[in-house]
Amino acid sequence: MMIAQFWALAADSFNVKTGPRLFPAIMLAAQLGAIAGTEFTEYVSVPLGTHKLLLGGATALCLTALFTGPMHGGVPAESRLVQHDAPHHKRGLFGGFDVVAGSRYLTLIALMVVLINWISSTGDFVFNSFVKQHFEAVVAASTVPLNKRDLITAYVGNFFFWIIVIQLFIQALLVGRLFRWFGVATTLLIAPLISLIGYSMLGFAPVLSMIRLVRTMEQSTEYSITNTCRQALFLPVDRTECYEGKTTIETFFWRFGDLLQAGMVWLGTNQLGWGIAGFAFFNVGLAAFWFAVALLVGKEYRRLATVNLTNEAPRLTRPIPDAAWMHGQPFEHHLPHDVFEDSDPGDVMTLSARLADGSPLPEWLKFDHHHGRFHAPGVQVEFDELMIEVTATDHDGMSASGAFVLRRIVVSD
Numbered sequence: 008m009m010i011a012q013f014w015a016l017a018a019d020s021f022n023v024k025t026g027p028r029l030f031p032a033i034m035l036a037a038q039l040g041a042i043a044g045t046e047f048t049e050y051v052s053v054p055l056g057t058h059k060l061l062l063g064g065a066t067a068l069c070l071t072a073l074f075t076g077p078m079h080g081g082v083p084a085e086s087r088l089v090q091h092d093a094p095h096h097k098r099g100l101f102g103g104f105d106v107v108a109g110s111r112y113l114t115l116i117a118l119m120v121v122l123i124n125w126i127s128s129t130g131d132f133v134f135n136s137f138v139k140q141h142f143e144a145v146v147a148a149s150t151v152p153l154n155k156r157d158l159i160t161a162y163v164g165n166f167f168f169w170i171i172v173i174q175l176f177i178q179a180l181l182v183g184r185l186f187r188w189f190g191v192a193t194t195l196l197i198a199p200l201i202s203l204i205g206y207s208m209l210g211f212a213p214v215l216s217m218i219r220l221v222r223t224m225e226q227s228t229e230y231s232i233t234n235t236c237r238q239a240l241f242l243p244v245d246r247t248e249c250y251e252g253k254t255t256i257e258t259f260f261w262r263f264g265d266l267l268q269a270g271m272v273w274l275g276t277n278q279l280g281w282g283i284a285g286f287a288f289f290n291v292g293l294a295a296f297w298f299a300v301a302l303l304v305g306k307e308y309r310r311l312a313t314v315n316l317t318n319e320a321p322r323l324t325r326p327i328p329d330a331a332w333m334h335g336q337p338f339e340h341h342l343p344h345d346v347f348e349d350s351d352p353g354d355v356m357t358l359s360a361r362l363a364d365g366s367p368l369p370e371w372l373k374f375d376h377h378h379g380r381f382h383a384p385g386v387q388v389e390f391d392e393l394m395i396e397v398t399a400t401d402h403d404g405m406s407a408s409g410a411f412v413l414r415r416i417v418v419s420d
Contacts, residue, residue: 011257015250018088018241020079023312024351024402025086026242027191031183034235038178042171088242103255106248112307113252116240117260119304122297124264125271126202126290127229132272133286134222137215138162166219173227182235187402191239192305198233199301201225202294210287218283240304243311320405321349321356327397327411334415335385338372342379347399347407356399363394363410372413381413390415 021029052060107113138159146153185194205221241249275281275289323346330340342358349356360374360381361367368374372383372393381395392414400406 008254008258011254012250014238015241015253016075016079018238018244018249018253019246020082020088021086021242022088023242024355027186027239028183028355030235030239031178031186034182034231034238035175035178038171038175038230103251104259106252107255107260110244110248110252112244112304112311113248113256115300115304115307116237117256119297119300120237120256120260121264121267122293122300123198123229123233124261125267126293126297127225128265128268129271129286129290129293130202130206130218130222130225132268133209133283133290134218137213137218137283141215166223170223170226170230173223174230177227177231178235182231185232186235186239190309191236192308194232195236195240195301195305195308196298198225198228198236199294199298201228203291203298206287206290206294210284210291213283213287240308243308319350321347321399321401321407323399323407323409324348327409329412329414330381331414331416332383335387337385338381338383340381340413342397344379346379346409349399349401351401356401358397358399360395360397363396368395369393388415 017030017033018026048060055063107117142155142158142162145158146155182194185197201224205225209217209221241253244252271289272286275286279285281289325343325346327342327346330338332338347356347358358374358376358379360376369388371386371388372381374381379397392412394410395413396408396410398406398408
């Protein structure tokens with residue numbers, strides 16, 4: 008519930024353009040905090056003792072409450088959630104369940120969350136069964152005494168180490184780019200595709216190396232891509248749906264997936280006689296259903312997002328000043344910081360430059376698009392003047408352009 012409320016506050020703070028850019032970084036910080044917490048516990052648990060460590064954790068948790076107000080109030084105006092007239096939610100007997108049931112979008116998210124945890128928990132069961140059977144065979148075949156529990160502990164520890172490494176790599180280098188390239192709705196489809204392909208392969212090749220590969224990719228993307236997408240899905244909803252609906256989904260419906268998995272495992276093992284391949288193919292069916300639900304969630308996300316954002320092209324506020332270059336001297340020319348503007352809340356403009364005829368800039372002239380700066384070394388080049396076009400492109404691909412003249416000044420001896 009705490010985690011659900013944290014992400015509800017984040018979704019209530021940022022608009023649908025700013026959130027997808029910042030949520031991958033926030034999720035990365037959460038993962039780094041988890042690693043730091045485990046390492047801190049390892050080193051101080053003995054000198055401090057368990058009870059003092061728990062007291063320190065409780066104190067740190069209470070201190071985080073001091074950050075909520077300043078964080079929410081410190082969001083820049085252009086990144087804030089655009090508040091619209093929200094529909095009135097009638098308070099029912101079942102609170103958050105009524106909120107979820109009253110929204111097709113939230114109902115689809117709840118169904119998707121159930122499927123995600125159901126598939127993941129079933130995958131854990133298959134993986135653990137494989138590992139147990141494998142090391143039972145290893146111990147039985149060994150000519151020297153071996154401790155099965157120790158072997159399993161070492162194997163699983165190595166397994167989770169690589170999951171953490173891969174998920175940090177994905178979170179740090181890929182999630183933000185996936186959001187920028189494909190958007191939240193399309194990125195949401197990556198995880199079910201991985202599960203669909205992985206469990207299909209496992210059904211035909213039920214060996215330990217295959218289930219390890221499948222679970223590694225599945226859990227790595229679940230803790231990075233899927234989790235970040237799940238939080239971003241609540242950016243276009245109103246406050247009641249964000250806080251009450253999200254909390255209900257992330258608590259009850261998430262754990263309901265565990266309950267369904269437990270029932271299915273009992274049924275499969277005791278009544279249907281399923282082996283590893285049987286559970287793998289069952290997960291294939293669930294993953295296909297997940298993919299279909301994710302398509303519907305993405306469609307609803309796009310529809311709701313249009314209510315919370317505008318899509319105006321950038322505009323040139325004034326002519327770009329011409330520039331002069333003293334022949335043979337180093338050159339530097341800065342664009343005015345306000346020469347382009349975009350009225351869309353949370354939008355980001357990317358600058359690019361080329362010659363007015365469409366050809367690229369000459370090799371000796373460089374453009375720093377981050378700072379809007381042209382620069383060149385003190386080289387000897389022959390030209391009288393260049394017409395240079397600068398283009399500002401927003402996140403949706405809309406653009407505006409302006410041009411200026413670069414003249415060469417030759418000082419005679």
